[in-house]
Amino acid sequence: MILENDLVTIRYSDRVYIKRVKKGESLNVKSHILKYDDIIGKEEGILLNGFFVAKPTLEEIVKYGFKRETQIVYPKDAFYTAIKLDIPSCKRILEFGMGSAVMSAIILKTMKEDAILYTHEENQKAYDNAIKNLKTFGFLDDRLKATLANYNDAKYDEGFFDCAFIDTKEPWEYIDKLHKELKPGANVCFLVPTYNQVSKLLESLKDKFFVYEISEILLRKLKPNPDRLRPEDFMPAHTAILIFTRNINHSY
Amino acid sequence: MILENDLVTIRYSDRVYIKRVKKGESLNVKSHILKYDDIIGKEEGILLNGFFVAKPTLEEIVKYGFKRETQIVYPKDAFYTAIKLDIPSCKRILEFGMGSAVMSAIILKTMKEDAILYTHEENQKAYDNAIKNLKTFGFLDDRLKATLANYNDAKYDEGFFDCAFIDTKEPWEYIDKLHKELKPGANVCFLVPTYNQVSKLLESLKDKFFVYEISEILLRKLKPNPDRLRPEDFMPAHTAILIFTRNINHSY
Amino acid sequence: MILENDLVTIRYSDRVYIKRVKKGESLNVKSHILKYDDIIGKEEGILLNGFFVAKPTLEEIVKYGFKRETQIVYPKDAFYTAIKLDIPSCKRILEFGMGSAVMSAIILKTMKEDAILYTHEENQKAYDNAIKNLKTFGFLDDRLKATLANYNDAKYDEGFFDCAFIDTKEPWEYIDKLHKELKPGANVCFLVPTYNQVSKLLESLKDKFFVYEISEILLRKLKPNPDRLRPEDFMPAHTAILIFTRNINHSY
Amino acid sequence: MILENDLVTIRYSDRVYIKRVKKGESLNVKSHILKYDDIIGKEEGILLNGFFVAKPTLEEIVKYGFKRETQIVYPKDAFYTAIKLDIPSCKRILEFGMGSAVMSAIILKTMKEDAILYTHEENQKAYDNAIKNLKTFGFLDDRLKATLANYNDAKYDEGFFDCAFIDTKEPWEYIDKLHKELKPGANVCFLVPTYNQVSKLLESLKDKFFVYEISEILLRKLKPNPDRLRPEDFMPAHTAILIFTRNINHSY
Secondary structure (H helix, E strand, C coil): CCCCCCEEEEEECCEEEEEECCCCCEEEECCEEEEHHHCCCCCCCEEECCEEEECCCHHHHHHHHCCCCCCCCCHHHHHHHHHHCCHHHCCEEEEECCCCCHHHHHHHHHCCCCCEEEEECCCHHHHHHHHHHHHHCCCCCCCEEEECCCHHHCCCCCCCEEEEEECCCCHHHHHHHHHHHEEEEEEEEEEECCHHHHHHHHHHHCCCEEEEEEEEEEEEEEECCCCCCEECCEEECCCCEEEEEEECCCCC | CCCCCCEEEEEECCEEEEEECCCCCEEEECCEEEEHHHCCCCCCCEEECCEEEECCCHHHHHHHHCCCCCCCCCHHHHHHHHHHCCHHHCCEEEEECCCCCHHHHHHHHHCCCCCEEEEECCCHHHHHHHHHHHHHCCCCCCCEEEECCCHHHCCCCCCCEEEEEECCCCHHHHHHHHHHHEEEEEEEEEEECCHHHHHHHHHHHCCCEEEEEEEEEEEEEEECCCCCCEECCEEECCCCEEEEEEECCCCC | CCCCCCEEEEEECCEEEEEECCCCCEEEECCEEEEHHHCCCCCCCEEECCEEEECCCHHHHHHHHCCCCCCCCCHHHHHHHHHHCCHHHCCEEEEECCCCCHHHHHHHHHCCCCCEEEEECCCHHHHHHHHHHHHHCCCCCCCEEEECCCHHHCCCCCCCEEEEEECCCCHHHHHHHHHHHEEEEEEEEEEECCHHHHHHHHHHHCCCEEEEEEEEEEEEEEECCCCCCEECCEEECCCCEEEEEEECCCCC | CCCCCCEEEEEECCEEEEEECCCCCEEEECCEEEEHHHCCCCCCCEEECCEEEECCCHHHHHHHHCCCCCCCCCHHHHHHHHHHCCHHHCCEEEEECCCCCHHHHHHHHHCCCCCEEEEECCCHHHHHHHHHHHHHCCCCCCCEEEECCCHHHCCCCCCCEEEEEECCCCHHHHHHHHHHHEEEEEEEEEEECCHHHHHHHHHHHCCCEEEEEEEEEEEEEEECCCCCCEECCEEECCCCEEEEEEECCCCC
C-alpha cells in the first residue's frame, strides 16, 4: 500500500524519479501529470496515464535516489561484487572509501543481522553526503561503523576482517595493513578505473594476495519492442575494473 | 582452520577444484602434488607448490561444485538478478524451474532468515540433481519448499509472492497465473536464451507486467600479468537474456 | 599542401569538423580561433593552438562530411563489409538502397578502375541527398550507375552481379530476384537493425543463399591518456546486424 | 567455373577448408565425402551432401589458407585498419613487421595498381613463411617490395611514405624515423596486444604523432537459426589494440 510520505519510484518513458508522495502534490513530465492523490492508498504497481508507480527497489534507491559527490559504484559492478565476496557469510566487513555509499548500502542490505560493516571515508564532504544518503533512505543502523578517516589511520586487530571492498585511488598504499588485518583466505575486491592502476596494484599484491579474477562487466540493454527487438543505441563502455583476490596465509 | 572432511577450493594455474580433504589423500595436477596432510589443521589461504587452497566461496560452489543436469544460470547473471530482485527484502520468493539449483542456492544464501523460497521443477532427473546439489553443499534448510511439479500445477493464494525468478522454456504459459499470485508491484525476472523468446514473452506480458529492463551481461576478464596487461583471449559471448518486470496492479 | 578551397579535417579536443578553407576566414571553437590564413600554403598535419589540421580521410568524409537523410552505415560496419565482400575483386557490384551513400562512397573508393557500382534508392529525398554527398566530396564518376528506383523495378541479366550489399527494410522481398541476377557463389551482405528481421530474412534465404556469418561489431575506444589509460565512458551499443551469405548454384 | 587445380573454400557445418581440387581426389569429413569430380566443371556456390563449395574470398585465404608462424592480424582488425588508413588513396605504403603476411595481403588487394607496398620483417623464418603465403595464394607482384630487415636498418627519403601499418613489439623504437620518413599528415596505425604497450607508445608519440583513435573491436556472431536466434556461446575477447595517428608537420 502506498501511503503519504512513502518513497516511490515513478517511471515515465525513459525517465525514472524517486519521490516522496504528499497529498495535493503531483509530478509533471512533458505536460503529463501524475497526481499523488490518485496513488495514495492504492497498492503499488500502478500504471496511470503512462506513469508507472511502485515502491523503489534497492537498485533504484542507490541509482536514482542517492546524491552523488563522487563517481558511484555502478549496480552492475556492485551486485556482482557483493555476492562474489559472499557478503551474507561475512561477520566483519571492511570498506574503504565510502564514496557516495552505494556499495555501503548494498552491503548493509545483503549482510546478515549480526554482521558489522566497518567503513572509512577520509573526505569530509563525501563522508557527510554518504551518511546523509544512508540516513535518508533508511540504511543507517547499528550494524554500520562509519569512520571519517583514511583506512591507514584506523586500527584493527590482526585477522579481524572476513572480507573487504577497497575503492580508493592508490590501493597499493594499504596492502600490508590489509594483509595483516584480514583473516587468512579473506576475499578482497579492489575497484579501480584505469589499466595503469591494475598493473601497479598487481605488483603490490605479490606474495600477499592471490589474484583469482580481474573483470570488466559490460551491460547491453535491449529496447522492449517485441516487433523490432534490438539493443539500445548507446551503453556505458566503462565504469570500473574489478580485481578479486584472497589473502594469503603466511603463518605456517 | 581447514579440518579433515572440510570442503576446499584448490586452484592451480587456470584450474579450479572443489575437494573434500581427507588424511593421507592428495591432489595430483600435471605431476604436481598437493598432500592434504600438509593443509589439514592450517588456516586457509595456503599457497603451496603452486596450489592455492581456501574455503570455497558461494560462487565456487555453484560453478565448480554443483553437478549440471542442465545449462546453468551463470554467476554473472545470477548475482545481478539476485540483488536486482532485492531478494534480502522479500519474504516469499517464487522460482520456476530449478535447473541445477544455482539460482536456488544464491537466493537461499541472500534471503533473510524468515523468508521462504518456493521452488518448482517438473523434470524428475533435474529435480533430484538440484536437491542433491543443495544437500551436498549445505543449502538445504526449512526455508526451502521445493516441489516436483510444473508451476501451473501448483496452487497459491492471490498476491502470495513478493518476487519471482522464472527460468523456463515457454514463460508465456504462466503469465496469468504469475500476475495473480504475485503481489502488485512484485519484481519478476525472466531468463531466456533466445531473441525469439524475448519477443514472444514481451507480447504476453502486455498489460500484466511492466518491463523496465532487458539486459545481456558480458564479462570480459583480464590476465593477471602486470607487465603485459590484456584481456583473456576468449570469453563467453552469450549465456542468457534477462527480462526485469514488475507486476501491474489492476485492482483499482 | 593545403591550398585555398581544399577540404580539411579540423580536430579540437573531441570535436571534428570538415571545412573548406577560404582566405580571411576562421574556425572559432570555445573562444579558440584557427585562422585559415595560418594554414593555407602549409603541408598538412598542422598542430596549432590546440587545433589539428589535415586532409580528410575517407572515414572522416563519410562520417563528418556527408549530410544524413537516414540512419547511416557506420564505418566499423562498412569497412568490415567492404573487404569481406572482396570489393576489389568484383566487376559488377549491386547496392540497394543507397541511404546517405556512405557505403556507396566506400565501395567506389575500394573497387577497381574497371568495375561498376549499380546502386538503387527508391526514396527521392534520400537519392538526391546521396548523389549530392557523392558529388560534393568527389566520388561521382563513370563507374557509378545510380537509379532512382526500388531494386525490384530494375532489370538485369541472369548472373549479372559479382556481389551485393543490401540495406533495406524488407530484404526478404528481393531474394528470388537476387538469387537470379547474382552469379552463382556471389557474396552478399544484408544489413538489418533488428533481430526480428534477421529471423525473417534467414527463413527467406533457405535453399537460395548459404549463410556463413551473422555478426555484430562493437567498437570500444580508449582515452589517449598514457598515465590513466582506460576506455571511454560511453560507446554505441548497436548499429546493425550484418548477414553474410553466398548465392547457391542451382544450375547443375 | 571450378576447374582442376583451382583453390576452393569448402564449408561443412562449422568447419572451413581451403583446398586445391584434383581429379579423383576427395574431402572426407566425419564419414561424409565430397568427391572433387562432382564439382570440377561446375559453377561455384555448390551445396552437395552438406558441403558448400565456392571460390575463396580474401578473408578465407588469409584466415584459413595462410600458414601461421606468428599471431596473425585478425580480419576484423585488418579490414577496419585498411580502410581507416585509406589504403586505396596511398601510393607508398610502409609496413613493419610482416608477421604471416595477412595485412600485407589485404593491403596488396586494396591498394591501387600504381601503388607500392614497402614491407619489412626481420625474422628469417617469419619472412620466409610470409613470402610463401603471398606466393601460394597469388599475391606476389611488382607492387611489393619486401625486405628481410628491421625497419631501423632500412633507409628511405624524408617524407617518402603516404601511410604506415606498424605491428611490432616495441613500436616506440621507431617513432623518430617514422616521423621523418612519413609525409606530414600521413596516417599511421600501430597494433599492439597489451595496455602497457599502449601507454608506453602514447608517451613516445608526443609532439610527433597526433593520436585520433584507440580502438578495440569485438565481433559477436549469431547462430543462423531463425527460430532460436541467439549469439554463439564463445567469442574472441581480445586480439589487438589499434592506435590510429597522423604525422605532425613540424616544418613551419
